[in-house]
Amino acid sequence: MEQLKSTPLTSHHRALGALMAPFGGWDMPIQYEGIIAEHRACRDQAALFDICHMGEFIFSGDIVKDGLEDVFTFSVASIPVGRSKYGFLLNEAGGIIDDLIVFRLAEDKAMIVVNAATADNDFEVIGSRLKGGGLANVTGVTGKLDLQGPHSRVVMERLFGAAGSNLPYFKFTTAKILGFEAIVSRTGYTGELGYEIFIPNEKIVELWELILSDDRVKPAGLGSRDLLRLEVGYSLYGSDLSETITPLEAGLESFVNFDKEFIGKGALLSQKQSGLTRVKVPFKVGSRRSPRHDYTIMSAGENVGIVTSGAFSPMLGCGIGIGFVPPNLATPGTPLTICHDKVSMEAEVCNLPFFKGGSLRS
Amino acid sequence: MSYFFSKEHEWVKVSGTTGTVGISEHAAHELGDVTFVELPQVGKVVKQFGGLAAIESVKAASDIYAPVSGKVIAINETLENTPEVVNESAEESGWICVIEMSDPSEVEQLMTKEAYDAYLKGL
Known part of the structure; x- marks a missing residue:
């Protein structure tokens, strides 16, 4: 360690x-x-x-020619200078190596802000996918x-x-x-x-x-x-997102641009074609009990999935959580039971965000 | 009236043959913000050191054990909607239930306040 x-x-x-x-x-x-x-x-x-603790890398070079354009699920070249964009670094199987934000500092300069636990690996992966330019870890x-x-x-x-x-x-x-x-x-x-x-x-x-x-x-x-x-329903890397979860399963397809190339695109396209076997599901608990990471999700007596994030929401006054279940159980209003040891709590699939009154866009 | 404490950080305040039960200030502090208390049913018969109730905080879910044997004769219903009272006053207003004790001599298995404080220092 x-x-x-x-x-x-x-x-x-x-x-x-x-x-x-x-x-x-x-x-x-x-x-x-x-x-x-x-x-x-x-x-x-x-x-x-x-x-x-979060990681920051500075890329300098030609965004298209030096290959940064093809590294993430979104187009860096189309981010105007002074703007930033959220998206993913994927593996070949479409799994999420990290979720991150790219800041377009200049025509030929970008800052990549990544999660702390994944920073060192991200730096290696991004570096290995570039064809030129410079990448500095300034964390x-x-x-x-x-x-x-x-x-x-x-x-x-x-x-x-x-x-x-x-x-x-x-x-x-x-x-x-x-x-x-x-x-x-x-x-x-x-x-x-x-x-x-x-x-x-x-x-x-x-x-x-x-x-x-x-x-x-x-x-x-x-x-x-x-x-x-x-x-507000944001995913946490390491809990709700991982190398074995794709952006499609995580309900984050809007951060994937299929009109460009990126590693993992083929896997995502074939997943789209064959259909998803599990998807992210937000749910509210009918009491003040807290669902927690790794609790089991049950439906009609069957084990159907797992909780990846959960807590008591002070704004809603009830337990809230995010987990993964088969798509047919992810429709809002679907009843689910969250279980752990001798504790079980009744829950219902809902829409995101859980809390809608924030000042985010004020 | 005097307080007795268990190693699992419950307290019982004894008055005649009834004991008011809660969790210690130390336990409440360790749990952090309490978000839910599963109160026992009135009439529930409990054994000393057996399961009595459950408590959840922003950090963890824990069981609460009965510091004495007997029958639950009252519960603190204010905790249903305002469990944070446990953080504000763990050893007074944050009481969990009252037990009609079946064997008051069981308090000999518990610690006095002084002994409990010494026990906490050793943890």
């Missing part, structure tokens, strides 16, 4: 009394005050997350803070003036923050209005303290982040 990596903020998290745990090879804060209080802070006001020198919540725009305006605060969704800009070149992006993982700020690691502590000096902002850990993303 490799030693856990630390972000520039690890000692600050401990000083704030955070409960720390390993996540994707990093020593990360799970909660400070409490998962539900931090969830509430993000839905009602603003929350600040240390996301320095170790790039810090990332996410400011999320309905008040995040006014906080950004107060701290940094116009820089980035009026960005539309999935647009980003470069701005001088604390004297350094930063990328401010109108993206996030919570379903709320929010910003992701990339800045060199050496400025992360200063930026963290500056943003938290605003009374409207609370520090939030990965526990609340997981709950926030599940309430």
